[in-house]
Amino acid sequence: MTTTLAQQPAASAALKQAPAVGHSGPAEAGRRSTTAILAFLRTAAASAGSGLWKAAGIIAFLALWELGPTYLASPSTRVFLPPLHEVLAAWGKLFESGSIQTHLAASLTRSVSGFGAALVAGVSLGLLIAWYGRLNAVLNPLLELFRNTAALALLPVFTLLLGIGEESKISIVAYAAFFPVLLNTIAGVKTVDPLLIRAAKSLGLSSLALFRKVILPSAVPTIFTGIRMAGTASILVLIAAEMVGAKAGLGYLIVNAQSSFLIPDMYAGILTVSLLGLAVNFLLVALERHFSRWRTAVGSGS
Amino acid sequence: MTAKISLRDVTKQFTVRPGKGSKASTAGTAGTSGAKEPTTLTALDSLSLDVHDGEFLTLVGPSGSGKTTLLDLLAGLSTPTSGEVLVDGQPVTGPGKDRAVVFQQYALFPWRTASANVSIGLEGRGTDGRKLNRRERAAKASEYLKLVGLAGFEDRFPHELSGGMKQRVAIARSLAYEPDVLLMDEPFAALDAQTREQLQDELLRIWRATGKTIVFITHGIDEAVYLGQRVAVLSARPGRLKEIVDVDIPDRDGEDDIRSHPAFVEQRHKVWTLLHDEVRLAQDAGHRKILPDGTAPDEVPGTTLERSAA
Ligand SMILES: Nc1ncnc2c1ncn2[C@@H]1O[C@H](COP(=O)(O)OP(=O)(O)O)[C@@H](O)[C@H]1O
Ligand SMILES: [Mg+2]
Numbered sequence: 001m002t003t004t005l006a007q008q009p010a011a012s013a014a015l016k017q018a019p020a021v022g023h024s025g026p027a028e029a030g031r032r033s034t035t036a037i038l039a040f041l042r043t044a045a046a047s048a049g050s051g052l053w054k055a056a057g058i059i060a061f062l063a064l065w066e067l068g069p070t071y072l073a074s075p076s077t078r079v080f081l082p083p084l085h086e087v088l089a090a091w092g093k094l095f096e097s098g099s100i101q102t103h104l105a106a107s108l109t110r111s112v113s114g115f116g117a118a119l120v121a122g123v124s125l126g127l128l129i130a131w132y133g134r135l136n137a138v139l140n141p142l143l144e145l146f147r148n149t150a151a152l153a154l155l156p157v158f159t160l161l162l163g164i165g166e167e168s169k170i171s172i173v174a175y176a177a178f179f180p181v182l183l184n185t186i187a188g189v190k191t192v193d194p195l196l197i198r199a200a201k202s203l204g205l206s207s208l209a210l211f212r213k214v215i216l217p218s219a220v221p222t223i224f225t226g227i228r229m230a231g232t233a234s235i236l237v238l239i240a241a242e243m244v245g246a247k248a249g250l251g252y253l254i255v256n257a258q259s260s261f262l263i264p265d266m267y268a269g270i271l272t273v274s275l276l277g278l279a280v281n282f283l284l285v286a287l288e289r290h291f292s293r294w295r296t297a298v299g300s301g302s
Numbered sequence: 303m304t305a306k307i308s309l310r311d312v313t314k315q316f317t318v319r320p321g322k323g324s325k326a327s328t329a330g331t332a333g334t335s336g337a338k339e340p341t342t343l344t345a346l347d348s349l350s351l352d353v354h355d356g357e358f359l360t361l362v363g364p365s366g367s368g369k370t371t372l373l374d375l376l377a378g379l380s381t382p383t384s385g386e387v388l389v390d391g392q393p394v395t396g397p398g399k400d401r402a403v404v405f406q407q408y409a410l411f412p413w414r415t416a417s418a419n420v421s422i423g424l425e426g427r428g429t430d431g432r433k434l435n436r437r438e439r440a441a442k443a444s445e446y447l448k449l450v451g452l453a454g455f456e457d458r459f460p461h462e463l464s465g466g467m468k469q470r471v472a473i474a475r476s477l478a479y480e481p482d483v484l485l486m487d488e489p490f491a492a493l494d495a496q497t498r499e500q501l502q503d504e505l506l507r508i509w510r511a512t513g514k515t516i517v518f519i520t521h522g523i524d525e526a527v528y529l530g531q532r533v534a535v536l537s538a539r540p541g542r543l544k545e546i547v548d549v550d551i552p553d554r555d556g557e558d559d560i561r562s563h564p565a566f567v568e569q570r571h572k573v574w575t576l577l578h579d580e581v582r583l584a585q586d587a588g589h590r591k592i593l594p595d596g597t598a599p600d601e602v603p604g605t606t607l608e609r610s611a612a
Binding site for chain 1: 377379396398399401402403405409411412413422423425426445459460461462475479
């Protein structure tokens with residue numbers, strides 16, 4: 001985001017000069033093209049510069065991780081804080097043996113199933129609740145109660161009812177992801193501009209068409225915000241559930257490595273979890289942005 | 303000339319729930335009673351009015367005199383408390399393809415391109431029961447965008463258009479499904495003076511070309527006299543028809559500045575005088591107005607009566 005912002009002034013300057021090249025003499029054109037190249041270089045430098053700034057924090061952190069345990073930590077804590085290269089080496093070994101892939105696949109399967117179920121249920125139920133005001137009045141206090149009950153607090157209940165197998169983990173992921181999707185869907189439908197509804201009615205749209213062509217599209221950005229929140233929540237809950245009772249998955253990898261005193265392996269697992277989280281968030285943000293293109297510009301435009 | 307639209311003794315009342323403050327009770331006509339009881343607010347009081355087929359009627363009235371309420375009744379977005387609203391002799395029972403509304407705040411669908419906004423009214427079954435396919439709809443949208451001077455802007459999203467362009471799209475949208483009646487609620491109030499004049503002329507051109515019946519609500523006395531064949535003046539709340547002024551100006555197409563023509567000046571003054579008394583009354587009543595959609599466009603600076611009348 002900041003990269004593109006930083007690029008804009010230089011890029012637009014280059015654009016403004018571009019048409020001038022067409023109707024000026026060759027010498028002039030030469031001068032123009034050098035300025036264009038300069039502008040391009042400036043753009044490149046600016047983006048590289050801002051990239052560098054963005055990376056600076058990460059690089060500093062990684063450097064601290066690499067050097068800190070050796071030079072700053074006491075010998076007793078050093079054992080629990082292996083430097084970065086040891087963690088990467090452990091990750092490489094886990095990758096070669098294929099165990100990272102296995103655990104990642106197990107976690108992904110669970111989170112995708114739970115998240116998918118929550119998505120379908122949350123959006124459809126949310127639309128239904130928002131559309132029928134009576135239903136909302138009845139369900140709202142209940143939903144508030146459930147929403148404010150931390151999903152992990154219910155983990156023992158899920159385990160008791162569904163065992164320690166896949167069902168309980170998928171269910172708790174679904175549970176955690178369900179509420180952000182549901183509540184944002186309801187909010188999205190409720191906050192549709194009443195003027196747009198008046199306009200749609202005056203255009204003779206039937207209630208079904210009104211719902212499909214006006215209410216749903218205008219709720220989509222809000223729904224996607226809920227979906228993104230659900231993505232984050234589902235990974236969080238899944239890892240915790242896998243730590244408590246599982247035979248595979250990243251959460252299991254982490255606790256298992258810890259109890260077997262394979263400290264670098266444990267960090268390799270943690271690293272994988274954060275990369276997975278980043279990837280999921282990146283994907284959902286991109287989706288959200290794609291579906292709210294028309295809205296993102298509203299703030300800056302009219 | 304036959305009456306395209308007939309309002310017969312139309313009264314519209316709202317039940318106002320008392321709010322936290324005293325707003326509702328000061329706004330209500332019977333609002334001196336206790337704060338807890340809902341009060342009845344009479345927005346329109348036995349109003350009768352005929353609009354001829356193909357006529358351009360402008361409607362002025364002080365803020366809160368029930369102009370928007372009247373337009374909602376014509377559009378079929380609400381029903382009268384008593385009296386009859388007839389279009390082509392038939393009572394209005396709801397919105398219909400024979401009428402189109404243009405709102406002050408454009409009300410474009412921001413996720414749709416200009417073209418898709420214009421064609422939304424064409425997506426259902428037409429009056430002949432036939433459904434247009436995507437290509438036919440796009441062609442029709444282009445045709446109407448061209449009519450309002452926006453050829454080539456088909457793929458723009460509303461946020462990429464200026465206020466004047468947005469209102470052009472909204473006009474194209476309302477014309478696209480070929481209604482007989484165009485209902486316009488202060489459509490140019492939010493635009494700058496230059497754009498407003500430009501759109502006024504284009505609207506007149508479109509009106510002459512298409513022969514629509516237009517009911518045009520405005521704050522601007524100039525605008526009302528410039529556009530309307532007749533200007534209906536509403537009284538301060540409760541809205542009653544105070545007077546209808548026939549506008550008799552020789553030739554709007556002339557090269558000269560018609561607004562300084564003696565006939566124009568005279569008519570303008572007549573409407574101004576009628577309205578001025580009502581505005582004073584409305585101010586003395588000290589009411590607040592809230593639109594059904596929760597906004598109060600009349601309180602936006604720059605669209606006040608004084609401004610547009612100057
Ligand atoms: N839905 C509603 N509920 C209650 N009061 C309303 C409603 N719509 C309009 N009114 C009231 O009716 C009066 C006329 O409003 P309106 O028709 O919007 O006036 P304007 O002439 O400014 O367009 C105002 O006092 C307004 O507060
Ligand atoms: Mg109004």
